[in-house]
Amino acid sequence: MRSFGSTLAVDNVSFQVYRGELFAFLGPNGAGKTTTINLLTGLLHPDRGEIRYRGERFNPDLLAVKQLIGVVPQHNNLDKELSVAENLRIHGILFGLRGRQLEERIRFCLEFADLLEKSATAAGKLSGGMKRKLVIARALLHQPKILFLDEPTVGLDPHSRRRMWAFLRRINVEQQCTVFLTTHYIEEAESLAQRVMIMDNAKIIAAGSPDELKSCGGDYVLDIYRGTDLDSEFFADRDAALRRLKQLDTVVRIRETTLEDVFLQLTGKRIAGGKGDV
Amino acid sequence: MFNGVRGIYLRETLILRKKLVKTVLASAVSPALFLIAFGYGVGQGAQVNGHDYLLFLLPGLLTMSSMNQSYGIATEINISRFYFKVFEEYLLAPLKRWEIVVAEMFYGVTKGLIPVVIIGIYTLLCGVQLTFGVRFLVALLLHLAIFSLLGLITALLVRNHSDQALMNSFLITPMMFLSGTFFPVEKMPVVIRAVAALSPLTYSTRLIRSTLIGDMAVNNALFPLLAVMVVVLFIVAYRVVNRVQI
Ligand SMILES: Nc1ncnc2c1ncn2[C@@H]1O[C@H](COP(=O)(O)OP(=O)(O)OP(=O)(O)O)[C@@H](O)[C@H]1O
Numbered sequence A: 001m002r003s004f005g006s007t008l009a010v011d012n013v014s015f016q017v018y019r020g021e022l023f024a025f026l027g028p029n030g031a032g033k034t035t036t037i038n039l040l041t042g043l044l045h046p047d048r049g050e051i052r053y054r055g056e057r058f059n060p061d062l063l064a065v066k067q068l069i070g071v072v073p074q075h076n077n078l079d080k081e082l083s084v085a086e087n088l089r090i091h092g093i094l095f096g097l098r099g100r101q102l103e104e105r106i107r108f109c110l111e112f113a114d115l116l117e118k119s120a121t122a123a124g125k126l127s128g129g130m131k132r133k134l135v136i137a138r139a140l141l142h143q144p145k146i147l148f149l150d151e152p153t154v155g156l157d158p159h160s161r162r163r164m165w166a167f168l169r170r171i172n173v174e175q176q177c178t179v180f181l182t183t184h185y186i187e188e189a190e191s192l193a194q195r196v197m198i199m200d201n202a203k204i205i206a207a208g209s210p211d212e213l214k215s216c217g218g219d220y221v222l223d224i225y226r227g228t229d230l231d232s233e234f235f236a237d238r239d240a241a242l243r244r245l246k247q248l249d250t251v252v253r254i255r256e257t258t259l260e261d262v263f264l265q266l267t268g269k270r271i272a273g274g275k276g277d278v
Numbered sequence B: 001m002f003n004g005v006r007g008i009y010l011r012e013t014l015i016l017r018k019k020l021v022k023t024v025l026a027s028a029v030s031p032a033l034f035l036i037a038f039g040y041g042v043g044q045g046a047q048v049n050g051h052d053y054l055l056f057l058l059p060g061l062l063t064m065s066s067m068n069q070s071y072g073i074a075t076e077i078n079i080s081r082f083y084f085k086v087f088e089e090y091l092l093a094p095l096k097r098w099e100i101v102v103a104e105m106f107y108g109v110t111k112g113l114i115p116v117v118i119i120g121i122y123t124l125l126c127g128v129q130l131t132f133g134v135r136f137l138v139a140l141l142l143h144l145a146i147f148s149l150l151g152l153i154t155a156l157l158v159r160n161h162s163d164q165a166l167m168n169s170f171l172i173t174p175m176m177f178l179s180g181t182f183f184p185v186e187k188m189p190v191v192i193r194a195v196a197a198l199s200p201l202t203y204s205t206r207l208i209r210s211t212l213i214g215d216m217a218v219n220n221a222l223f224p225l226l227a228v229m230v231v232v233l234f235i236v237a238y239r240v241v242n243r244v245q246i
């Protein structure tokens, strides 16, 4: 739990991430995703609460623990004047790599991130997608066991985003790295993650695999168009949805539930409630 | 061992190297202007404590501009912390927090040496005789360490860039002028002398000047005083760094 002045940014949040998993953390702006990551990586200290790793108390201030985690912040914090390789080298030295081992890791990470030809380019001169990949490559340099990524695909076009997904899957599988990522994009969480957690207003409002989350509201949706308004109704199966369809005489569309429906349903209620309070 | 010190120092000096021409020019211009305005303009033919004014002024310019460069790491640390968020990299790395203090102090000292070389060249050009010996070197290193640590401390205490600029105009600029760099403090009214007594630059300037001017008695008691300041500031800096969250 953590607050900033009177703003409660993370409130009684409790969840588990399993080893080797790709875990997505979904939530609208200001939900508290970044604050949660900062608490998990030790950049902020919680007002209350604790983190456990394999059953042991996990203190991100311990040097051995820092060695285990890689962090990709929301903001690309590269040294823009320095070359791609220099950015990696400094990170490597800070994490205790040296000599041949350091140069090999730099080369490996550059290759892995497809940045080998750019190794002498100033980081500030890379495209947005390359910068993002460089930040990720840097976080992987010291071979962390857990990688935290705060909005890894922010600012990427649809093609780059899909390439980034493939890259993240490779990290998860080839590097055997537990991946914890935050995102605003529902299809990103749905297509990447084994488990998803939805956070809103500093609280966790749902958690589970994408399929579990989708079926909790109903597997089928009727989108009912009433003038400019769109109402969605949820049904456990297709037959139930079709029965309801027969009673209606407006424009209707029937489809399977997406994670977006779940997300909108869960976070939308709150927004509607908020309006009522004002 | 010392991965933190090596990594951070390497980062800072690599960036310094990329900006070297700019830094050299910046620290060459203002002492040159002061030299012309005060040394040759106002102070032409003047004597201070039996020395030519130029002989008095050059060591003052040396301490002043090297202080500016060493303390100037404050702005850089502030920007890289709040704007570029590079400081997070240090906080996430498996290093001891004192390593950040040592690395930034070394960096500030390194940066402070640039204007020393420049003033050395000006001294030759002006045909003034200064003696650069071991005692000068020790005094200089203490002086640079003091202002690097002060820079680090303010950078970490101040929450944003405009407050940092405010610190410069309320702290550093008055110190530059009132610490015996341009005129001897002893001849000033008591108020100014009181202000000067609070400024660390007063002591380092007095010591460095006495080590540079051949026939001046070196005030050896100032060595331990500056060393104590370094130790105290180091402890303060360490405590501040230790408390820092993003
Ligand atoms: N340093 C801070 N000082 C004050 N309030 C803060 C600070 N950092 C975050 N907050 C507040 O905490 C809440 C959660 O912010 P956080 O950055 O964790 O959200 P987020 O889910 O990462 O949002 P986004 O998707 O926009 O990145 C917000 O209300 C924010 O205003």
Ligand SMILES: [Mg+2]
Pocket (backbone or CB within 6 Å): A033, A034, A035, A074, A150
């Ligand atoms: Mg965020």
